[in-house]
Amino acid sequence: MTYTSAIIDLDGTIYRGDSLVENAAEGVRTVRKAGLSTLFVTNKPIDRREKYCEKLNALGIDCSSEDIITSATASADYLSAQHPEREIYVIGEDALVAELRAAGLKTTSDPERAGTVIASLDFGFDYQALQDALIALTENDALFVATNPDRTCPVDGGEIPDAAGMIGAIEGVTGQELDQLIGKPSNVILQMALERLGGEPERCLMIGDRLGTDIRMGNQAGMETVLPLTGVTSTADLEESDVSADHVVTDLSELAAIVENGQ
Template identity: 50%
Template sequence: MTDIEGAILDLDGTVYRGDALIPGVEAAIAALRERDVDVLFFSNKAIERPAAYREKLAGLGVPVDDDRIVTSATVTAAYLREHHPGESVFLVGEAPLAEELSEAGVPVGPPAEAAVVVASMDRTFDYEVLTDAMVALEDADAFYATNPDRTCPVEGGEIPDAAGMIGAIEGVTGRELDRVLGKPSSVAVETAMDRLGVAPERCLMVGDRLETDVLMGNRAGMRTALVLSGVTDAEDLREARTAPGRTDETPSPDHVIDSLADVLSVL
């Protein structure tokens, strides 16, 4: 019997890549559930609502309940509602994130009224948006990001993620983020643990990114498994393990597997 009672699974690069399910994943998830491991899907992307992820997973043969999907957008909305109630947010992000904030009662407004600036992946990001972000940060009290990911894996390669927007805004304003709210933050950990209702040491974190998935698991005391089916390959891992200046904050997976299809081997 395994001591693992819950599993947090990243989506892009771990469960699927683009619109294609990674081979063997459907059976692996079914096997986890058969062993009474509660599965939570956690995407750091904020460009889709949880319902869209549920529909996508169902279409790929992986049924999931609504409350077993978390995104950096849902974490961000809940955090702003609790810590910045009624404060206007200037958002660099796409419509699904704006909808998530609106449903949580978080007002999204123009840059001149912003008390908070939130940066996220935005495929329409341009000079005008960058200028608006500069204006917003002149008086805003807080500067957050949904996620720190540099790229997003898609079929055939990768595309820029939120780090591009964050870097541009930090570069022109000279102001650094106050915090990231999605993986690998403590806010993300708390959200996931609340959903699963298990202790971190009885949870397995599976993902394809060292600096988000694995680091979150390391910080929380979870068991971690890095999959090589997404943005991190064997050479990336070797370089990370041999890089100078390693600290306690350097991500270090407990297990490395080719893909989620092999997850039972680490239980």
């Protein structure tokens, strides 16, 4: 099988916090040198993609804004295409609001005006937001969507709570499940990535550190999946999970052998 493209995760795969993961830049250079088109796809919605691009360039990985899809940009694209008329109540950071507005969508702080509630990682999540979500979803019959399902996010020295905490709180109070998940492993962000890259999914490498999002999405699409043990997944997790990767590697330096075997 000759690989033509690669989807690469960021947090836990390329960097942790502000620190470059060992051999990550080497791995990216390897796949690019082999002629693979590369696209960085992250579930983290707390910065605009230009900032992620600046970070990658500062870490020695060449990047332009078109090389990145975030769960925030994917959410903006999805909602502008499917529900452009709905005002959106945002549980999330300023970057998510900015991406939604950049796509021509209108946000609101009034739950009675909200046609959509979007849940995401929100460092200021509080009781008022939970109350507003309850009103919008149960009294206003709003659409309930979320940027990403991650329980935690890897950072320097450990992990922090992620969007699953906000989603779970809202589901627990309202009794309603998500109408649509946008980020990995959903088909929404998958199709956006494949359209950007072109080519067949069977010739695409999916490289990421999380079994439930990166590897699950890659497996569902028929991609060749690569899991580096540099992020949230341990060898013990591999034994307990019902999701498995085609390749488990110590870090991205091992991509050279995978790509070579695929040529």
